Amino acid sequence: MIERAAAAARVHVVGGGLAGLSAAVTLADRGVPVVLSEAARQAGGRCRSYHDAQLDMVIDNGNHLVLSGNPAVGRYLRAIGAQDRLTGPREAEFPFVDRGSNRRWILRPNDGALPWWILSGKRRVPGTSSSDYLAMLALTRPHPDRRIDQVISCQGVVWEKLLRPLLVSILNTPPEEASADLAGAVFRETLMKGGRQTRPRIATPSLAAAFVDPALDRLRKDGGDIRLGRPLRAVTLEDDRVATLGFDDGEERLGPQDKVVFAVPPWTVQALLPRVTVPDDFRAIVNAHFRASPPTNARLMVGLIGGTAEWVFAFPDRLSVTVSAADRLLDMDNQTLTDALWRDVAAVHDLSSPVPACRIVKEKRATFAATPAQEARRPSARTPWTNAFLAGDWTATGLPATIEGALRSGEKAAALAMASR
Known part of the structure; x- marks a missing residue:
C-alpha cells in the first residue's frame, strides 16, 4: 500500500x-x-532507559555524561522543557582513586579561562608540576590526520592519571591511536574555557x-x-x-x-x-549496574586508575560503572566480569558487602573508532x-x-x- x-x-x-x-x-x-x-x-x-526485570528497577543502557558548557545540550533541553533534568556538582570537580596506591585526589579546574588551577598542588594530579600540563595545550592546535601519540608523549604521570582516562572516555578508543583533532576539539570547548564550562552533568532521574x-x-x-x-x-x-x-x-x-x-x-x-x-570500524562500551544503594555523601562520579572499571557512578538506587574501548571485555564471562567490577566499586566506596545483583550491558558497536x-x-x-x-x-x-x-x-x-x- x-x-x-x-x-x-x-x-x-x-x-x-x-x-x-x-x-x-x-x-x-x-x-x-x-x-x-x-x-x-x-x-x-x-x-x-528501561525496566530491567533482573534488577526490578529502571536503568539506563549506559552512563552518559554531558558537561555544563555543551551548547547543543542546553538548546535541546530548553526546547523540550527539561532544563532541570541534569544533576551535578556546583563546581568542576573530578574525583579519582588509584587502585594501585589507593591514593585519592580531586581535579578542580577553576571557573575562568585562565588555568591557574595547574599552579595549585591541591587542584591538579598529585606528583605533577604545572609544566606537565603543556600537552593539553599542544592538543588544542590543529593536527590533521595525526594520532595523539604523534603529537604528544603518551607517558608520564599526567598522561597515566589524567589525560589517558579522560581521553579514552571521550573518544571510546585507545587514545594513543585516536585522532588528535577530535581530542583537541573537546579540550577547546571544555577545559580550555575553564571549569564553568566543564562541570559534569548526569541525566536525572534517567x-x-x-x-x-x-x-x-x-x-x-x-x-x-x-x-x-x-x-x-x-x-x-x-x-x-x-x-x-x-x-x-x-x-x-x-x-x-x-x-x-x-x-x-x-x-x-x-x-x-x-x-x-x-x-x-567501531568500539565497544561495557556498563554494569549494581542493585546497591550508595553510601551517604557518595560522589556522583569517580574516576578509577588501574582498575577494570574506569568510572563509578552513584545513583540514588544503584551503583554503576562504565568501561570505554572495552572490546577486550566482550568475551569475558559475565560473572567473572561482575566480580572484577564490583571489586573496583567496593574499593572506591570502601564497601565490604558481597556482590549484589548486577546487570551487565555490552554495546559492541557503541561508537565509531575515533x-x-x-x-x-x-x-x-x-x-x-x-x-x-x-x-x-x-x-x-x-x-x-x-x-x-x-x-x-x-x-x-x-x-x-x-x-x-
Whole structure:
C-alpha cells in the first residue's frame, strides 16, 4: 500500500535516537510538519532507559555524561522543557582513586579561562608540576590526520592519571591511536574555557526522563506524527531525489517538497544509500549496574586508575560503572566480569558487602573508532540527493561520538532540510 503524500510538505525523520529527536524538535519548533519513524518500540537509541526485570528497577543502557558548557545540550533541553533534568556538582570537580596506591585526589579546574588551577598542588594530579600540563595545550592546535601519540608523549604521570582516562572516555578508543583533532576539539570547548564550562552533568532521574520523553511530549504537542516499531527496509532513488521510503507497514512516497533526515546507524545508511561513505570500524562500551544503594555523601562520579572499571557512578538506587574501548571485555564471562567490577566499586566506596545483583550491558558497536582513518570516512549532513540529509554522532560534526555531537548533527540536518524547502 502506497500512502499519498500530504498536501503540506513534510520532513520524515527516520531514527528516534538523540540525533533524530534533535532534528525533529528543531523542525517542529519552526512549524515544519514532522513524521518521526523509529525501528524500535521505544525512542532514545543508545541513550535509552528501561525496566530491567533482573534488577526490578529502571536503568539506563549506559552512563552518559554531558558537561555544563555543551551548547547543543542546553538548546535541546530548553526546547523540550527539561532544563532541570541534569544533576551535578556546583563546581568542576573530578574525583579519582588509584587502585594501585589507593591514593585519592580531586581535579578542580577553576571557573575562568585562565588555568591557574595547574599552579595549585591541591587542584591538579598529585606528583605533577604545572609544566606537565603543556600537552593539553599542544592538543588544542590543529593536527590533521595525526594520532595523539604523534603529537604528544603518551607517558608520564599526567598522561597515566589524567589525560589517558579522560581521553579514552571521550573518544571510546585507545587514545594513543585516536585522532588528535577530535581530542583537541573537546579540550577547546571544555577545559580550555575553564571549569564553568566543564562541570559534569548526569541525566536525572534517567536518560529517558531527561532527553527522550520530554522530546516526544513536545513533538506530540506540536502535532508531530510519531511512529515507533517502524523499521525502514528500503528506499527508492529517482534521479537526484529519494522517491519512496519502504517501511514494514508499507511504502510511502515523498511529495515534491518532502524531505527526509536519515538519523540511523552508519551501517544502516550504507545499506540504504551505498554511495555514502560512512565509518566502518567501531568500539565497544561495557556498563554494569549494581542493585546497591550508595553510601551517604557518595560522589556522583569517580574516576578509577588501574582498575577494570574506569568510572563509578552513584545513583540514588544503584551503583554503576562504565568501561570505554572495552572490546577486550566482550568475551569475558559475565560473572567473572561482575566480580572484577564490583571489586573496583567496593574499593572506591570502601564497601565490604558481597556482590549484589548486577546487570551487565555490552554495546559492541557503541561508537565509531575515533581514529584519523575513521574520521576521514565521516560524511557531511548533505547527501547526493537534494531532499535527503544525514544526522548522527558518526557524521562530520567535528566532535567525537558524544551526546553533544549527536544533538548538533540533528540541528544541522534540520537546518539544511528547512533551507532547501
